[in-house]
Amino acid sequence: MEKNPFVAAMPQWVLIPISEVCGLVHTTEHLSLVASRNEPGQRYVLDRLCDTFVFEIIRYMSQREKLKAGTLAGFTNPGIARFLISIHNAPGADWTIETMAIEASMSRSKFSAGFHELVGTTPARYLID
Numbered sequence: 001m002e003k004n005p006f007v008a009a010m011p012q013w014v015l016i017p018i019s020e021v022c023g024l025v026h027t028t029e030h031l032s033l034v035a036s037r038n039e040p041g042q043r044y045v046l047d048r049l050c051d052t053f054v055f056e057i058i059r060y061m062s063q064r065e066k067l068k069a070g071t072l073a074g075f076t077n078p079g080i081a082r083f084l085i086s087i088h089n090a091p092g093a094d095w096t097i098e099t100m101a102i103e104a105s106m107s108r109s110k111f112s113a114g115f116h117e118l119v120g121t122t123p124a125r126y127l128i129d
Helices: 005-009 024-035 042-063 078-089 097-104 108-119 123-128
Strands: none
Touching: 024 042, 078 097, 078 108, 078 123, 097 108, 097 123, 108 123
């Protein structure tokens, strides 16, 4: 079974005081309120609130450099993030280190080194995996 790269980049568990994450107390309260009602659009609202919940935790962890090397850590660099989005949108494209670096708006050497440092593997290995 193929593992989602974003899921693979997350730690097995996270322990964070909810009050330390901006807005998370309110998001959790809103999640509870919406889940307790049976109203039109409930599923959509719950999905968006869950997205917000997860992204706020990821943001909190990123700002405190608590993300391990992996896809999520790659998203902390704007150029590498652009490349990661592109590669996941077009995995079958004819990617070379040059086209990867161009997508990231970086030199080949800077892209390769930065990618390896953040993601924990080479761009070519990431593409193959």
